[in-house]
Amino acid sequence: MMQKIQRFGAAMFVPVLLFPFAGIVVGLTILFKNPDIMGSIADPNGMWYKFWTVVEEGGWTVFRQMPLLFVIGIPIALAKKAHARACMEAIVTYLTFNYFINAILTLWGDKFGVDFSQEAGGVSGLTMIAGIKTLDTSIIGAIVISSIVVALHNRFFDTKLPDFLGIFQGSSFVVIIAFLVMLPVALITAYIWPIVQHGIASLQGFLASSGVLGVWLYTFLERLLIPTGLHHFIYGPFVFGPAVVEGGIAKYWIEHLPEYATSAHSLKEMFPQGGFALHGMSKIFGIPGIALAMYVTAKPEKRKQVAGLLISAALTAVIAGVTEPIEFTFLFVAPWLFAVHAFLAATMAAVMYAFGAVGNMGGGLLEIATSNWIPLFKYHSTTYLIQWAIGFIFMIIYFFVFRYLILKFNVATPGREADDSSEMKLYTKADYKAKKQANQNGSGNSYTVQALQFLDALGGPENIEAVTNCATRLRVSVNDESKVAPDSVFKSAGAHGVVRNGKAIQVIVGLSVPQVREQFEKALEEKGFKTES
Numbered sequence: 001m002m003q004k005i006q007r008f009g010a011a012m013f014v015p016v017l018l019f020p021f022a023g024i025v026v027g028l029t030i031l032f033k034n035p036d037i038m039g040s041i042a043d044p045n046g047m048w049y050k051f052w053t054v055v056e057e058g059g060w061t062v063f064r065q066m067p068l069l070f071v072i073g074i075p076i077a078l079a080k081k082a083h084a085r086a087c088m089e090a091i092v093t094y095l096t097f098n099y100f101i102n103a104i105l106t107l108w109g110d111k112f113g114v115d116f117s118q119e120a121g122g123v124s125g126l127t128m129i130a131g132i133k134t135l136d137t138s139i140i141g142a143i144v145i146s147s148i149v150v151a152l153h154n155r156f157f158d159t160k161l162p163d164f165l166g167i168f169q170g171s172s173f174v175v176i177i178a179f180l181v182m183l184p185v186a187l188i189t190a191y192i193w194p195i196v197q198h199g200i201a202s203l204q205g206f207l208a209s210s211g212v213l214g215v216w217l218y219t220f221l222e223r224l225l226i227p228t229g230l231h232h233f234i235y236g237p238f239v240f241g242p243a244v245v246e247g248g249i250a251k252y253w254i255e256h257l258p259e260y261a262t263s264a265h266s267l268k269e270m271f272p273q274g275g276f277a278l279h280g281m282s283k284i285f286g287i288p289g290i291a292l293a294m295y296v297t298a299k300p301e302k303r304k305q306v307a308g309l310l311i312s313a314a315l316t317a318v319i320a321g322v323t324e325p326i327e328f329t330f331l332f333v334a335p336w337l338f339a340v341h342a343f344l345a346a347t348m349a350a351v352m353y354a355f356g357a358v359g360n361m362g363g364g365l366l367e368i369a370t371s372n373w374i375p376l377f378k379y380h381s382t383t384y385l386i387q388w389a390i391g392f393i394f395m396i397i398y399f400f401v402f403r404y405l406i407l408k409f410n411v412a413t414p415g416r417e418a419d420d421s422s423e424m425k426l427y428t429k430a431d432y433k434a435k436k437q438a439n440q441n442g443s444g445n446s447y448t449v450q451a452l453q454f455l456d457a458l459g460g461p462e463n464i465e466a467v468t469n470c471a472t473r474l475r476v477s478v479n480d481e482s483k484v485a486p487d488s489v490f491k492s493a494g495a496h497g498v499v500r501n502g503k504a505i506q507v508i509v510g511l512s513v514p515q516v517r518e519q520f521e522k523a524l525e526e527k528g529f530k531t532e533s
């Protein structure tokens with residue numbers, strides 16, 4: 001069971017690894033388009049602004065298409081055979097599922113409590129997936145559908161049909177079965193998901209009338225529900241809809257900004273509804289605390305490598321307000337840590353609101369500073385200084401809480417692999433054999449050499465039962481653990497360490513593990529061995 005859980009967690013990291021670069025691109029383009037920073041060159045009608053608009057649109061690809069990425073990513077890690085075909089089956093089935101929902105709600109939307117005539121997006125509960133108007137089940141729907149397909153793929157892909165039905169074998173057979181399964185799944189989703197969405201929406205009245213408690217609960221739910229996509233139903237009616245002010249907080253705030261900028265009255269007195277848009281504070285102050293906790297709890301020899309990942313992810317959250325790169329890093333490793341994060345974010349927002357901080361502060365530093373702090377600092381500097389003080393205090397709280405929990409419960413955040421990379425690297429017989437074979441095959445790259453060295457250290461092809469990988473580890477099931485070489489042999493081949501749990505062996509490779517695994521499986525196939533992957 002533990003191995004299956006670890007494999008599922010590894011599957012979640014496949015698309016997550018794409019987030020940091022995309023976040024950096026978005027953050028930089030927002031920076032380059034900001035006239036308060038770039039000056040007159042950031043004229044919306046100028047070529048500079050238009051160029052970075054094009055680049056920014058490309059940067060949003062990963063975040064706008066997250067469901068599709070998770071649909072494809074799960075088979076890469078969880079399919080036991082024919083991974084590429086499993087990805088194709090998953091994406092076809094996921095699109096079929098959404099076409100079913102589209103047809104069901106087009107015909108009987110009113111019976112399911114859905115106004116399917118609404119435009120997708122906003123607080124409609126609808127979204128567009130590959131041009132299909134459907135229910136917004138976010139990555140939850142993607143993960144469920146893709147997992148169902150992987151289970152069907154692993155069970156039926158090799159099923160032998162009668163010769164006259166041979167054209168329907170393999171992927172076709174899996175898709176046919178999945179097609180039939182998706183009919184009831186889509187029907188159940190069309191019935192259940194709107195109920196969940198309406199339940200979340202019904203909280204609006206209570207939140208809007210509950211003062212500090214309402215701000216706390218609003219922020220807590222907004223953070224907690226991010227993985228489900230239901231957070232749109234929390235912040236949407238407040239920020240863009242009429243939950244607390246006509247037209248939404250974002251529109252109302254901008255329209256009245258000149259008034260707030262020339263008044264000495266407290267911001268909370270003039271616009272108390274602005275407490276429902278403080279969820280960006282966790283992005284600016286909370287995420288750096290989490291990143292620092294992950295850094296200091298990483299193994300000393302891994303910190304340099306981890307720092308590169310965490311710095312880019314933290315800057316993405318702080319500057320652009322895109323938190324997925326770092327939140328998803330620990331979400332699937334320890335979901336309860338995400339609940340802790342939501343609790344701290346809510347508490348920070350509530351405390352700031354109690355001390356008078358309000359505004360449109362749901363984005364990143366650039367957005368918040370230019371529409372709040374910079375234009376209003378002259379008359380409201382005391383409020384903002386208090387807000388920043390609270391923010392830095394919570395940054396420290398975040399750091400110590402996450403540091404304690406990571407160490408206390410041994411959470412496998414990046415860089416916490418058990419290894420001792422301080423050993424001197426010595427060249428062994430396995431090195432020589434691997435390099436010689438790689439050169440004979442005409443593929444003498446470092447990944448091939450390393451894969452062959454690991455294969456030899458694991459007892460050879462005949463000792464390999466199954467192989468897969470997570471973000472940094474090559475996970476191998478062996479037939480006889482006594483044939484596995486000592487850790488020093490793996491480390492001499494470039495591994496950062498080895499984790500042993502009976503016949504389950506984890507070779508800590510690093511971020512190049514997908515390439516090493518590919519060469520590892522290729523070596524097995526060339527030697528005539530077929531494993532479960």
